[in-house]
Amino acid sequence: MPRHEASPLPTPDLVKFDGNPVHYPVFVSNFEAHVGNKLKDPASRLQYLIQYCRGEARALIEFCAVLEPHTGYRKAREILFENFGQPHIIARSYVNQLAKGPAVKAGDAAALVRLAHQLEECSTVLQYLNYYADLNNFDNIKRIIERLPFDLRKGWLRVSASIERQSHL
Numbered sequence: 117m118p119r120h121e122a123s124p125l126p127t128p129d130l131v132k133f134d135g136n137p138v139h140y141p142v143f144v145s146n147f148e149a150h151v152g153n154k155l156k157d158p159a160s161r162l163q164y165l166i167q168y169c170r171g172e173a174r175a176l177i178e179f180c181a182v183l184e185p186h187t188g189y190r191k192a193r194e195i196l197f198e199n200f201g202q203p204h205i206i207a208r209s210y211v212n213q214l215a216k217g218p219a220v221k222a223g224d225a226a227a228l229v230r231l232a233h234q235l236e237e238c239s240t241v242l243q244y245l246n247y248y249a250d251l252n253n254f255d256n257i258k259r260i261i262e263r264l265p266f267d268l269r270k271g272w273l274r275v276s277a278s279i280e281r282q283s284h285l
Contacts, residue, residue, distance in 0.1 A: 130164075133196070135173040137209040140200040143168075159185035165192050173200065207247035210238040214251075215259035222265040231263060 130150055133143035151164045162185055166178055176195050180188035199205070214234050220227045242248045250256070261272055 130168055133169045133173050133200075135169075135171045135200060137200045137206045138213060140196070140206060144196075144201065157185070158189045161185075162189040162192060165189065165196075169196070203245040203247060207242050207245050207250050210241055211250050211256055214238045215256050215263075217263060219263050220265055222267065224265075228265075228268075235260070 128146075128150055131139075131143050131146040133139060133147075147165065147168060151168075152161055155161050155164070162180060166174060166181060169177060173196060176199060177192040180192040180195070182188070183191060217231070217234070218227075220231055238251060239248070242251050261269055264272065
């Protein structure tokens, strides 16, 4: 009979949830994989859920510890979902993070790359959530473009004007 050795993989770190809806999907997935699906005792699941929440998220669910454990865990999960996990809340948080971020200074290639990564992440998540129109509207595009250095904004205006002219031919 083959001998089973201990897994050489390190123990995964549990992600803590800070109340930012952008982080909610990763938190829930991580929590379910490492706590929710492994512990059968609802009191323990609830304690871990409270322990791995911070700030507003924790403040909203701490009272659930006084409820019967099964009810408390279910209620805490509902509260977190209602406040941070609904698709429209996640979509709005992604768009706001992208549109209201700091301006990129001319010559700051690292900041421009970060902005490009944020845009790609936001676009991917919003397409998945079927909220892409939230990103693809005039006001949000304008706010994102305003984050670009002046020379890039000028270039974007030329290209967008050219596309607009082509669409009217």
